[in-house]
Amino acid sequence: MKVLVIGKGGREHAIAHAASRSKKVTKVFVAPGNVGMCDIATCVQVSDQDVAGLVAFAKQEQIDLTIVGPEASLSLGVVDAFQEAGLKIFGPSKAATQLEASKDFTKRLMAKYHVPTAAYATFAHYEEAAAYVKKQGVPIVIKEDGLKAGKGVTVAMTMEDALEALDIAFALPQNKVVIEEYLEGFEFSLLCFACGTTLIPMEIAQDHKRAYDNDAGPNTGGMGVYSPVKKITKEIVEETMQTIMYPVAEAMVKEGCPFTGFLYGGLMLTKEGVKVIEFNARFGDPEAEVILPRLESDFIEVIEAVMEQREMELQWDPQVTLGVVLASTNYPASSTKGAVIKGCEEVEELLYHMGTDEKDGQLITAGGRVLIVVGKGDTLEEAYEKTYADVRKIKSDALFYRNDIGKKDMAEK
Template sequence: MKVLVIGKGGREHALADAAYRSESVKQVFAAPGSHGMKDVATIVDIAADNIDGLVEFAKKEAIDVTIVGPEDVLANGVTDAFQKAGLTIFGPTQNAAQVESSKDFAKRIMADYNIPTAAYQTFSSYDEALAYVEAQGVPIVIKENGLKAGKGVTVALKMEEAVEALQIAFDIPDNQVVIEECLEGFEFSLMCFVCNEVVIPMEIAQDHKRAYDNDKGPNTGGMGVYSPVKKITPEIVESAMEQVMRPMAKAMVKEGAPFTGFLYGGLMLCEDGIKTIEFNARFGDPEAEVILPRLKSDFIQTILKVMNEEYVELEWDDDVTVGVVMASENYPQSSTKGAIITGLDTVDSRIFHMGTAFKDGNYITDGGRVLLVMASGATLEEAYEKAYADVHKIKCDKLFCRNDIGKKDMED
C-alpha cells in the first residue's frame, strides 16, 4: 500500500512514522513534509493548501489512503475534493470540520444534544461582548471563533485581560467571540478514530498549553505532553466516551455532517463530572507524538477497518511517553528562522520535527514550535529523566522549553 500524509509539522511526522511502521505499507509520502521526516517518508514538494495538486499526485501515484494532519486544510475542503476524485482519505468533510473551524457550531451542537460543556454565548459586537463580560465577571474564557492554531483563547483572571482580549478579537473584521464560563478541574485529551457512529478511543494524554513552567504565560499550541495519565482511569474514559465522544459522533450524523477522521476531545474532569472544553477535527499536536508511538496495533489497518465501520480493539505499549517541545524564543508571540540547531545526532530520544528547515548541512529553526523530544520509560519519572537529558544535549540559542512536563502528575 501507498500512504500520503498531508502536512509538515510534528504531528504529521508522527502520523508518517506510524504509517511507516504498518506492515501493509510499502511507501509513505509526505506533502509538503520536511527534511526531518525523511527517515519515514518520501518528501513531496506540494503545499498542503494546494488541494488540486494533492489530488493529482494521489491519482498519479495510485495512493491507497491519504491522512490529513492540519485543520486549515480540512476546513478548506480537501476531503471533499479527494472524495469527488474517488480517492480514499481519512479526514472530515468541510462541513464536518466545522466542529473545529467554528466554535459556535460546536457549542451549538453540544447544547442541542446535551453534551456537557461550559455555559456560553456568542457575540459579533464588541459592545455586547463587553457588557456580557462585565455582567458575568472574571474569571472568564474568551475564544475567538474560527481556526487559531491552538491559540486565540484567553483565560481572563482580571477584567483588564478580558477587555484586552475582546479588543484584539474585534480588531479583526467580521470576527466573532465565544465567551464561556471558566471551568476548574483536570484537563486531558481524548482522541478517537471515528467513522459515522463508530468511535474507537485511543490512550489518554495531557498537553501543557501555557508557555512557561507552572502553567504561567500565554496559551500556545502545546509545550509538551505525556501519555498515559494515571489520574484518568478506564472508568473515567468510558464515562467520557458515553457522555461526550459517542454522543458527538451521533449528533454529527443527525446534523447531516457525519464525521470521519480523528476526533479530538479536549476534556476537563470537574468536581461535578466531565465537561467538554473543545473539539478538534484532527489529531492533536503534540499529542500525536506521544500517543502514536505507543500504538502496537497496525495504524493503517485500523484506519481502513474504522472506515469500513468495524469496531477495533487497540493494543498499546505499557511504557509511558513524555514529549518536550523546544520552541522559538518569544513563542507564541513570534517565531525565529535560520538559527542553527546542533546536537540532534547525540540524543537517544525520538525527535519529531515541528518547525525545522535544512540548509548547508544543518537543521535550522523555521517556525514557532521547532522540535519535540519524545522519550519512553517504564514509569513517568523514567521517561521524564530521559527526555530532559536529551533536551539538554540539543543546542540552539534561539530555543526554550518548559522544564515541568508531567512533573505535576509525579508529585500528586
C-alpha cells in the same frame, strides 16, 4: 500499499512514522513534509493547502490511502475534493470540520444534544461582549470563533486581560468570540479513530498549553504532553465515551455532516463530571507524538477498520511517553526562522520535527514550535528524566522549553 500524509509538522512526522511501521505499507509520502522526515518518508513539494495539487499527486502516484494532518487543509475541503476524485482519504469533510473551524457551531451543537460543556455566549460586537464579561466577572474564557492553530484562546484571570483579549479579537474584521465560564479541574485529551457512529478510543494524553513553567504565560498550541494519564481511569474514559464522544458523533450524523477522521476531545474532569473544553477535527499536536509511539496495533489496519465501521480492540505499549516541545524564543507571539540548531544527532529518544528546515547543511528553525523530544519509560518519572536528558543536548540561541512537563502529576501521587 502507498500512503500519503498531508502536512509538515510534528503531528505529520508522528503519523508518517506510524504509517511506516505498518506491515501493509510499502511507501509513505508526505506533502510537503519537512527535513526531519526524510529517513521514513518521501517529501513531496506540494503545499498542504494546494488541494488541486494534492489530488493530482495522489492520482499520479496511485496513492491507496491519504491521511490528513492539519486543520487548515481540512477547512479548505481537501477530503471532499479527494472523495469527488474517487480517492480514499481519512479525515472529515469541510462540513464536519466545523467542529473545530467554528467554536460557535460546536457550542450550539452541544447545547442542542445536551453534551456537558461550559456555559457560554457568542458575540459579534465588542460593546456587547465587554458588557457580558463585566456582568459575569473573572476568571472567564475568551475564544475567537475560527481556526486559530491551537491559539486564539485567553483564560482571563483579571478584567484587564479579558478586555484586552476582546480588543485583540475584534480588531479583526467580522470576527466573533465565544465567551465561556471558567472550568476548574483536571484537563486531558481523549482522541478516537472515527467514522460516523463507529469510534475506536485511543489512550489518554495530557497536553500542557501554557508557554512557561508552572502554567504561566499565554496559551500555545502545546508545549509538552504525556501518555497515559493514571488519574483518568477506565471508568472515567467509559463515562466520557457515553456522555460526550458518542453523543457528538451521533449528533454530527443527525446534522447531516457525519465525522470521519481523528476526533479530538479536549476535556476537563470537574467536580460535576467530565465537560468539553473544545473539539478538534484532527489529531492533536503534540498528542500525536506521544500517543502513536505507544500504539502496538497496526496503525493502517486501525484506520481501515474504522472506515469500514468495524470495532477493533487496540493494543498499547504499557510504557509512559513524555514529550517536550522546543519552541522559538518569542512563541506564541512570533516565530524564528534561520537560527542554527545543533546536537539533534545526539538525541537517543524519539525526535520529531515540528518547524525545521536545512541551509548549507545545517538544521535551522522555521516555525513557532520547532522540535519535540519524546522519551519512554516504565514510569512518568523515568520518561521525564530520559526526555530532558535529550532535550539538554539540543543547542540553539533561539529555542526555549518548559522544564516541568508532567511534574505536577508526579507531585500529586
